[in-house]
Amino acid sequence: MNRVVLRVAYEGTAFSGYQVQPGKRTVQSEIEQAFMKIHKGEAIRVHSSGRTDTGVHARGQILHFDTSLTIPTERWPKALNSMLPDDIRVMEAGYVSKDFHSRYDAQKKHYRYRVLAAREEDVFRRNITYHVPYAIDLTRMQEAAEHLIGRYDFSSFCAANTDVQDKVRTLYEITIEREQDEIIFNLIGNGFLYNMVRIIVGTLLEVGAGKREPVELINIRDAKNRTYAGKTAPGHGLFLWQVYYETSLFHHD
Amino acid sequence: MNRVVLRVAYEGTAFSGYQVQPGKRTVQSEIEQAFMKIHKGEAIRVHSSGRTDTGVHARGQILHFDTSLTIPTERWPKALNSMLPDDIRVMEAGYVSKDFHSRYDAQKKHYRYRVLAAREEDVFRRNITYHVPYAIDLTRMQEAAEHLIGRYDFSSFCAANTDVQDKVRTLYEITIEREQDEIIFNLIGNGFLYNMVRIIVGTLLEVGAGKREPVELINIRDAKNRTYAGKTAPGHGLFLWQVYYETSLFHHD
Missing domain, CATH: 3.30.70.580 (Pseudouridine synthase I, catalytic domain, N-terminal subdomain)
Incomplete structure (x- = not known):
């Protein structure tokens, strides 16, 4: 075999x-x-x-x-x-x-989340982006995201209906960048809880829209309680982008 | 009413x-x-x-x-x-x-054709680009396209099974540009025959791949015969991009 x-x-x-x-x-x-x-x-x-x-x-x-x-x-x-x-x-x-x-x-996972930040919807990206028609401030979201980098109990960013006991994970990196009419979130961590990326993105978008302050992420994180965080962003903006292992799995030319 | x-x-x-x-x-x-x-x-x-x-x-x-x-x-x-x-x-x-x-x-129409020019396919663009995994020379295609700009009988670029009598059309513009891993064709004309954009793109791609010379487009055009042109590029790369009228139809803020 x-x-x-x-x-x-x-x-x-x-x-x-x-x-x-x-x-x-x-x-x-x-x-x-x-x-x-x-x-x-x-x-x-x-x-x-x-x-x-x-x-x-x-x-x-x-x-x-x-x-x-x-x-x-x-x-x-x-x-x-x-x-x-x-x-x-x-x-x-x-x-x-x-x-x-x-x-x-698997040692690390990289998830990507695509937001279509435009007034008009785009029928060709309706299934692969989350359409947000209102103004979003990137700098506010980047500031907020800093509070999530590190080793934390991410219970606040985990769907309530999970049976995982240990909710401590390490987030190595969150980048948020504008690419044409999209906002691209990249999250790299050693593991992710159920709905973790979508709850983080949903919460950051509330910061970007001015509904929450960046510094609130500290309280949300430390509350270890799902009800403190924002809405879960829809699944169709999310991509499992890359999984990292100790050695490279594929041989390239 | x-x-x-x-x-x-x-x-x-x-x-x-x-x-x-x-x-x-x-x-x-x-x-x-x-x-x-x-x-x-x-x-x-x-x-x-x-x-x-x-x-x-x-x-x-x-x-x-x-x-x-x-x-x-x-x-x-x-x-x-x-x-x-x-x-x-x-x-x-x-x-x-x-x-x-x-x-x-309608006075003018603008069609766009998207080619995914990459070795790997992309599952997220499989329905909105034509995947061409081999090398394509843009300059050769641009040179070839010049021979189609103007008022011509486009019979060579019209599907044989059409009942339109007058096959004279005016092509105002063909642009071919690379955008990241795509090649984008834009064609603007006063009207288009059945499959005309797809046959032009298919023929230009054969030039880009080195199977035909740019200057051949003159003979193909003047033959007024569908069999002289190249393959019809598939429909799923094609977009009716914009239709132009004498006056603007919509009022913008």
């Missing part, structure tokens, strides 16, 4: 999230069905770096699975893509050692 | 083109259904600046229709959008005189 690792991109719009759910179209079930075809009916279990919610996208989801097939590395993407629907694309593949695990070995 | 003009954007992906066809989901039929609801069941015929094909998008399609309703200009978009599916958006509205016609009064 060989262990294969994949970088996979998907547009989350038409999926009920990543994880298999009975009767729902999910990323995992589409991938496992495609893999079963390539393996002539043999069921293949695919492991991910973590699930994503309904409507959430991925540019750099990392998956691994075990296979008896020995296809050359560069042919895996084409072979799998020919079986996959066009809203899921395998971008890269590699062989890894049998003790590699896409979830347990 | 009032005559209302609209600027409408739509993503063509899930439509069998603009024009009503029995049993098919088209832009026109979705719009007329929505308009019927607003008019309490009264059938409303909508007239466009011209049809678009399956998969083709619009940022600036112009429509007009007659109505007994007298809704303030700025409220029309919201009223109509609340009834429309989210892949069609009314962007602007205005009242025009009873002799205005969206098709007959």
Whole structure:
């Protein structure tokens, strides 16, 4: 058996999230069905770096699975893509050692959140940006974000309905930049709680809109209570952008 | 009765083109259904600046229709959008005189064509760009395009299955520019034959890829024969970008 690792991109719009759910179209079930075809009916279990919610996208989801097939590395993407629907694309593949695990070995994750900051909506980006038609102050949001960088208990930024006990995570970086008519949030951390990126972005947008002061983030953070933070920004602006491991998984030309 | 003009954007992906066809989901039929609801069941015929094909998008399609309703200009978009599916958006509205016609009064049209010029595909732009993974030379295409500017019989760039007699059109401008990982074609003319933009772009891409010489465009143009030109580029890279009339249709702040 060989262990294969994949970088996979998907547009989350038409999926009920990543994880298999009975009767729902999910990323995992589409991938496992495609893999079963390539393996002539043999069921293949695919492991991910973590699930994503309904409507959430991925540019750099990392998956691994075990296979008896020995296809050359560069042919895996084409072979799998020919079986996959066009809203899921395998971008890269590699062989890894049998003790590699896409979830347990992940050291850092980079999420991106795209806000369309324009008066008019854009029908071509309706599923991949969150449209905010009012004025947003970048500097205020950047100032607020500084209070979240570091190792903290992020309970205030975690959906109430979670069963994770340890809510301490480290946020290494939050950048907020304007790119044409969009505001792009990049968050890099060692791990993220349920809805954490979306609650942080939703809260920062309230600061950017002048509804909260940047310094309030200190109190919100220290309250360790979800009710202190702002609204959860919608899933369709969010992208799992990159997952980092100890060593590079893919060999580039 | 009032005559209302609209600027409408739509993503063509899930439509069998603009024009009503029995049993098919088209832009026109979705719009007329929505308009019927607003008019309490009264059938409303909508007239466009011209049809678009399956998969083709619009940022600036112009429509007009007659109505007994007298809704303030700025409220029309919201009223109509609340009834429309989210892949069609009314962007602007205005009242025009009873002799205005969206098709007959159109003086110029601007089409845009987006090519994703990158090795990797992009799942998020799969429906709104044509992916070309090989190297494309912009200068060669720009040189070739010069031979198409002016008043010509564009038979070589018209789908063979058309019943239009007069194939003389004037192309005012073709610009070809790189924007990050895309190549953007802009074509402005007084009118376009069936598939004309897509055949021009397809032929220019063959020049850009080195399969044809820029000067060949003279022969292709003068042959007045579809078989001389290159392949028709796919519809999903094409956008009806703007339609020009003698006077501005919408009043801006």
